[in-house]
Amino acid sequence: MSNFTHFNEQGRARMVDISAKKDTERVALARTSILVNQEIYEKIASKEIEKGDVLAVAQVAGIMAAKNTSDWIPMCHPLQLKGVDINFEWQVEDDIYELIIYASVKTKGSTGVEMEALTAASATALTVYDMCKAIDKGMTIGQTYLIEKKGGKSGDYHRQKGENN
Numbered sequence: 001m002s003n004f005t006h007f008n009e010q011g012r013a014r015m016v017d018i019s020a021k022k023d024t025e026r027v028a029l030a031r032t033s034i035l036v037n038q039e040i041y042e043k044i045a046s047k048e049i050e051k052g053d054v055l056a057v058a059q060v061a062g063i064m065a066a067k068n069t070s071d072w073i074p075m076c077h078p079l080q081l082k083g084v085d086i087n088f089e090w091q092v093e094d095d096i097y098e099l100i101i102y103a104s105v106k107t108k109g110s111t112g113v114e115m116e117a118l119t120a121a122s123a124t125a126l127t128v129y130d131m132c133k134a135i136d137k138g139m140t141i142g143q144t145y146l147i148e149k150k151g152g153k154s155g156d157y158h159r160q161k162g163e164n165n
Contacts, residue, residue: 006075015075021110026151030103030117033142034125040132040139041090041097051131055088058101058127062086065123066105066116076115082106084116086124098142101125112152118144 008014036044044054051057063084070078083106091098103120105113125141132139145164149157 013075015077018077018110021153023108023110024151025106025108026112026149027104027106028112028114028117028149029147030114030121030144031100031147032103032121032125032144033098033100034128035140035142036097036099036128036132037136037138038095038097040135041092041099043135044099044128044132045090049131050134054128054131057131058124059086061127062101062103062120062124066103066113066120069116069119072119073115077111079107079109079111079113079116081113081116082108084120086120099125099128101128102147112149114146114149117149118146 005016006013040049043049047053063086065072066084067081070076083104085104087102087104089100089102091100101121101124103117103124105117105120107113122141122144125144129139129141145159146157147159
């Protein structure tokens, strides 16, 4: 079990001790997406969804999720985040309406923010789904993955095109 940092010598779950790790600037960028139909796309774009401004609410949900990741993921350390940003990009092609969601999280500390970025992206997509499900429950939340991370002992990571697909 020694290769698994989240298990103690008895093979039971533990939160890793990071007290000896050096504080460094840490940044993570995650991506996910949600496929919607044309009606939802048009109503989000024109802000005609009855529940309100979908993208504004989803941004707030993503930020809140990043701040509360340690409440969701048992072995995550509670972190003082220095910044969270959620961005959107529509990709429309051949009657396919895909909302791309990017979540960027930053801190200065002794552990990374990858889980916070992934959680923020996921919660953002789930919020879009929740706000639009009255129109169509067939929306599909796409692949969620880490694009890059900077800082820390393990160094920088940049996802290679086609990685893990």
